[in-house]
Amino acid sequence: MDLLTQLFTDPFAFWTSHTLLISQIGINSILASSMFVVLYSGQLSLAAPGFMAIGAYTAVLMDLYWHTPLAVDFAAGTALAGLVGAIVGLPVLRLRGxxxxxxxxxxxxxxxxxxxxxxPITGEGLGLKNIDADPVGGVNIVLISLAVVVYLLWRLTKGRLGYAWTAxxxxxxxxRSQGIDVPRYKLIAFVISALLAGYAGAAESHLYFILDPNEYGVPRTVQVLTFxxxxxxxxxxxxxxxxxxLTTFPFIFKQAGDYIGVVSGAVLIAIIVFRPQGIVGRGGFAFVRPRWWPRPQSRAPSTG
Amino acid sequence: MGQQILNAIFIGSIYALFAVGYTLVFGVLDILNLAHSAVFTLGAAVTYTLVVNHGQSFWLACVLGIFVAALMGLVIEYVCLRPLRRRRAPPIAALISTIGLALIIIAAIEQGRPGTLFAWLWVDGANPVTMPPGAFPNPTWHVAGLTLEGSKLAVIPISLALMLVLGYVMRSTQVGRGLRAVAENPRAARLMGIDVDRMIALTLVISSALGGLAGILFGVALGDISPYIGRDSVEVRGLAVIVLGGMGSIPGAVLGGYLLGLIEVLAVVLLGSNVRAGVAFAALFLMLVLRPQGFFGAQLRERI
Amino acid sequence: MLLRLADVQRHFGGVHAVDGVTLEVEKGSIQGLIGPNGAGKTTLVNVITGYVPFQSGKAWLEEDQLTGLPAHRIAGLGVARTFQNIRLFKDLSAVENVIVGMHSRRRDDTIAQLGTLPIFRRDQRSRFNEAHRLMETAGLDPGEVGKRAAGTLPYGDQRRLEIARALALQPRLLILDEPAAGMNPSEKQGIRDLIERLNKDGLTILLIDHDMQLVMGVCNRVAVLNFGRKIADGTPEEVSTDAAVIKAYLGTGSEREASSAPGATGVEAVAAEKAQAKGSSRPAAEPADSILDVHELSVSYGSVNAVRAASLRVAAGEVVALIGANGAGKTTILSALSGLIRPTSGTAVFDGLDLTTAKASAIVRHGLVHVPEGREILGRQTVLENLELATWARRDRAAAVTQIAAVMKRFPILGERRHLRAGTLSGGEAQMLAIARGLLAKPRLLLLDEPSLGLAPQMVDEVFAAIQEIHGDGTTILLVEQNALRALAIADRAYVLETGRILLTGSGDDLLHNPAVRRAYLGG
Incomplete structure (x- = not known):
């Protein structure tokens, strides 16, 4: 619990001593938002780590070879991820579930x-050294981008596009009967998701001195889906x-010690079983009532 | 080359055995049981622990390993799937709850060291171990330049026999017809007096027993038992196998297993060992794009 | 002409679902499209709206070609439709459903969304207002239902909301696929008023419905389909006296449609026939001791009360019919009895077993067997496997095996096809299989849900013959049928359901001549 105590008693110390954690929360949130876009349009796409890798490698390689400014690195990584997203999205989006x-x-x-x-250019299994990484200063970029991403997505879900995705x-x-071009809106969502993942990848690569190729596999996608x-x-x-x-979970439940994996698995099951629609969702914060929980008297059948 | 083909058949048998259980659950429930690879690991871990740490005979340990895996099938059903089914939660919720269980199983094994809570289950932490030589008979022959290890050779007839038995049960017995009825139309099955919940529990028991056995065979014959064998060796490959064969199809999973074994071996021979895994997944990707129903799966249809 | 169809064809496998239909719909008119079950009406609508591709033929909406366009383009051109089985966006609120309908004529505001909030708010308010107006047009109170999730609205409101959503497209043509299905007479009148009002405002409507009174009363012209072909097209008067139409309706053996087809005198003819055949009168009172006793049973789906305090009894050896219009709650009662769904209140006891808590499998083992609507045979398994599975709950394996052989003799077609996949059977054969399967579970009470639905006339006869034969063997039967006259003809007693309530009960004969039955059933 010391993490939480520190957050409330001494937020400045918290900020300086947990900068990397805060950045990682931000990155994970952007990734989760990328997953959100595809899920919101009804597609179970698990491609995020792939686009992340594209964004990360592009950004780091640009910096290594051409010493381009950070903004250009990020933009290139994001754009390339979006491009690959469009190419991959076209054939796979007719698949369901x-x-x-x-x-x-x-x-x-x-x-x-x-x-x-x-x-060879990716450093193969060894990964790349990113000498220009900025683990401490990166946090500002990450948090600002997270705010922008969440705002943009919030606005998008409220407009014509968002209504189309929901439909x-x-x-x-x-x-389709309402004139919505289904494949088109699916592809838009897929590409936006790829852009966000690519951006998250580029931003994450800026935080660490080593770009580890093992970060972009199935465990990562499972993690993002879970978020x-x-x-x-x-x-x-x-x-x-x-x-x-989920990112702060291991820190909050420090007492669990080595058993954090077991505990988080159990918490995962408990949350999804009692609240299948997720922590935040329609129907307020109410949990699904277990069978043994007393239920309110059911309404008499209305006569209308 | 001969050795390689032998290896392909050996590893293909493991893939097939693992994937048959995977596809069985998908066929009946339309749900991917992501805890299946954890059950694979658990089977191997339990068997190893019983032999090495508890001094049991190898054969008894195998039987108990399968038994524990089958029991875990019941846990999956009662903890992860049935509560969600009762709530008519979307299938994605079951994905998360089985991920949660997989997390618990793997974390428990991973944390098993002398003196910890899970020392009875596992004492080697994250380290890979090998079944001690002499724990099981392993005659080795050298024929025409091929090395034939008894333990690896035995895997092939064991897997084939089990899959034939399963095929017979599914095709020609009342229980098999019942399982297929539940898979095709649970409502109709209930109206015929079939206890659908019990059939689903049975499906998970069979599936997990096969998964656990696959883990035991893999761990013993390859001499590699660790908390990560499920994740690294079969989790995603199992998906590839059931897609190649057609989701939900048992003969498809068998064929897919051997096909994937062959593809991987050919990739090593023709392209070098580095691209082995990548080629398999490229094949998976192409298969889904070109023929989503796999070799044996039914045509996917959209209901209007 | 607003809509022109020229020789539209669509086959599914060997089935000519739509077989060369040519049709013109005049601007500003209400065009009816009727035909017996399976005549191809919905398929034709699906072809016009781009859900099912054309095989051949052409379609124009004024000067715009519809042929080959995807569904969303056709909708964008101004063809709006509703669905036979309501397809709302269930988790969205009613207002949001209507706003989705504005998609194709709404400017792409994606960029505006990202930047300026206030402008968006004004847009949004005007959209909300328009959605409210459309809901009012469709007869919904936006204040009351606007914010509720569409899936939780009462059935009739869902139908109206679907129409409001279709209107949001500002369509040139509105296609209504069975808008009055499952409604009670007053709700039907409401839909009729709505259709007339929309038409008066200049909207062209293509109306598909089973309710002849609605179609004949409201349409300017009516086209009749049978087996995928257009057999008549004209004013309601012309169509109702058309020999081919009367033959199509009578020839299907479906007296419900025959009796409601104008010019046909189905009810009286059948009643007379039956009076001749059976002289004996039957007990009309509810039996004192019963094998099935249902008391004040209520079932609801979300906010929809499908069954409201229904009570009924069945004595051993009886055939009891449960009749009523589409959506009256007949199937729901049967599903509640067989344990597929749980009632919200009330009791149901079958021979000492509490049906409201027992598992479905225990209910079957106790001898209550439900042959569901739509047969639900297992298409991927063979006929023989279906039959063998049907003996699942039995302990007497040997007797079961001999009974399977006996059943295959009784229904020779099943014996012949025992090694074929059940999915390849025709509708009638599948129904035989479903009934045979019910018998093999050794029922003491057999629930039959719509056994004659969608069958050719001679198959209907065969099915009813089989039912009587089963009854002759001493099995008690609770029969749900759309074909009310046929059902009443073989029933000892019957209950008439209307919107989830038991309206009246009596002997089959009494009800046959009861005008209230025709009202409940035909919605007159």
């Missing part, structure tokens, strides 16, 4: 195991809350 999930897993594994580990998620057939689903994928804030909760 778990098939899309598996196809995107195929994509990230093929990318990280097949491409990154075999290209596609809820019922594709009915969405989004546990937080609640019906609301922009849900994934951010999920990322915040």
């Amino acid at each position: 778990v098939f899309l999930a598996i196809a995107t897993i195929g994509f990230i594994e093929a990318l990280s195991l097949g491409v990154i580990l075999n290209l 596609v998620r809820q019922d594709e057939l009915a969405a 989004a689903v546990l937080g609640g994928s019906g609301n922009v804030l849900g994934p951010v809350v999920g990322a915040l909760f």
Whole structure:
């Protein structure tokens, strides 16, 4: 609990002593937001770490070879991730549900195991050294971008685009009858998601001196999916809350010590079982009532 | 080359055995049981611990390992799946709850060291271990330049026999018909007096027993038992296998298992060992894009 | 002409769902489209709206070609539709549903969204106002239902909301697919008023419905489909006297549609026939001791009360019919009895077993077997496997095996096809299989849900013959049927349901001649 105590008693010390943690929360929140966009449009895409890798490697390589300014590195990484997103998205988006999930897993594994580990320029299994990394100063960039991302997504979900995504998620057939071009809106969501993941990758690479190719595999995608689903994928804030909760979890539950994995697994199950729609979601914060919980008297059948 | 093909058949048998259980659950429940690879690991870990730390005979340990895995199948059903089914939660919730359970199992093994809570389960922490030589008979022959290890050779008939038995049960017995009925139309199954919940529990027991056995065979024959064998060796490859064969199809999973074994070996021979994994996932990706129903799966149809 | 169809064709496998239909819909008119079950009406709508591709033929909306366009483009051109089984965005609020409908004529505001908030708010307010107006047009109170999730609205409101959502497209043509299905007479009248009001405001409507009174009363012209072909097209008067139409309706053996087809005198004819066939009168009173006793049973789906305090009894050896219009709650009662859904209140006891708490599998083992609507045979398994599975709950394996053989003799077609996948059976054969499966579970009480739905006339006869034969063997039967006249003809007693309530009960004969039955059933 010392993390929380410190946060409230001495926020400045907290800030300086946990800068990297705060940055990581920010990165994870952006990633979770990237997952949010695809889930919001009804697609179970697990490609985020792949786009993240593209963003990260592009940014670091640009810096290493051409010494371009940071903004250019980030922009290039993000743009390339978006481009690959469009190319990958076109063929896979007609897949549904778990098939899309598996196809995107195929994509990230093929990318990280097949491409990154075999290209000399990526440093193969050793990764890259990023001498210009800024673990402390990076936090500002990360938090500002997170705020911008959340704001933009919030605005997008409230407009025509957001309504179209919701319609596609809820019922594709009915969405078509309302004049919504389903494949188009799915692709838009997929590309936005790729852009965000690419950006998160570039931003993350700026925080660490080593770019580790093993960071972009299936465990990462599982983690990001968990952020989004546990937080609640019906609301922009849900994934951010999920990322915040799960990233700080090991610190909050320090007493669990070595058993943190066991505890977090149990908490994960408990939350999803009692609250399948996620922590933040429609229906307020109410948990699903267990069977043994006393239920209110049911209303008499109305006569209307 | 001959040795390589032998290896392909050996590893293919493991993949097939693992994937048969995976695909069985998907076929009946339309849910990916992401705890399946953890059960694979658990089977191997329990068997090893019983032999090495508790001094049991190898054969008894194998039987108990399978038993514990089957028991874990019940845990998956009662803890992760049934509560969500009762609440009509979206399938993605089951994905998260099985991830949670996998996390618990792996973390428990990982944390098992002398003196910890889980010392009874595992004492080697994250280290890979090998079944001590002499714990099980392992005659080795050299024939025509090939090295034939008894333990590896045995895997092939064991897997084939089990898959044939499972195929027979599914095709020609009342229980198999019942399982297929639940898979096709749970409502109709209930109307025929089939206890759907019990059939689902049975599905998970069978699936997990096969998964645990696959883990034991893998760990014993390859001499590699660690908390990570499930994650590193079969988790994602299992997905590839069931997609290649067609989701939910048992013969498809068998064929897919051997096919993936062959693809990987060919990739090593033709392209070098570095790209081995990448090629498999590129194949998976292409398969989903070109023929999402796999070799044996039913045509995917959209309901209007 | 607003909509022109030229020789539209659509086959599914060997089935000619739509077989060369040519149709013109005049601007500003209400065009009806009727036909027996399975005539291809919904398929035709799906082809026009781009959900099912054309095989051949062409379609124009005024000067715009519709042929080959994807569904969203057709919607964008101004063809709005509703769905036979309501497809709202269930988790969105009612207002949001209508706003989604404005998609195709709404400017892309993505960039504006990101920047300036106040402008958006004004847009949003005007959209909300428009959505409210549209809901009022469709007869909904936006203040009351606007913020509720669409999936929680009462059934009738969901239908109206779907219409409001369709209106949000500002369509040139509105296609209504069975808008009055499952509604009670007053709700139907409301839908009728709504259709007339929309038409008066200049909207062209293509109306598909089973309710002849609605279609004949409201349409300027009516086209009749049968087996995918157009067999008549004209004013309601012309169509109702058309020999081919009457033949199509009577020929299907579906007296419900025959009796409601104008010019046909189904009810009286059948009643007379039956009076001749059976002289004996039957007990009309509820039996004192019963094998099934249902008391004040209520079932609700979310906020929809599908069954409201229904009480009924069935004595051993009886055939009891449960009749009522679509959506009256018949299937819901059966599902509650067989343990598929749980009632919200009330009791149901079958031979000492409390059906409201027992597991579905225990209910079957106790001898209450439900043959569901739509047959629900297992299409991927063979006929024989279906039959063998049906004996699941039995302990007497040997007897079960001989009974399977006996059943295959009784329904020879099943014996012949025992090694084929059940999915390849025709509708009638599948129904036979479903009934045979019910029998093999050794029922003491057999619940039959819509056994004749969608069957060809001679198959209907066969199914009813089989039901009588089963009853002859001493099985008690609770029968749910749309084909009320056929059901009443074989029933000892019957209950009439209307919007979830038991309206009246009596002997089959009494109810046959009861005008209230026709009202409840035909919604007159």
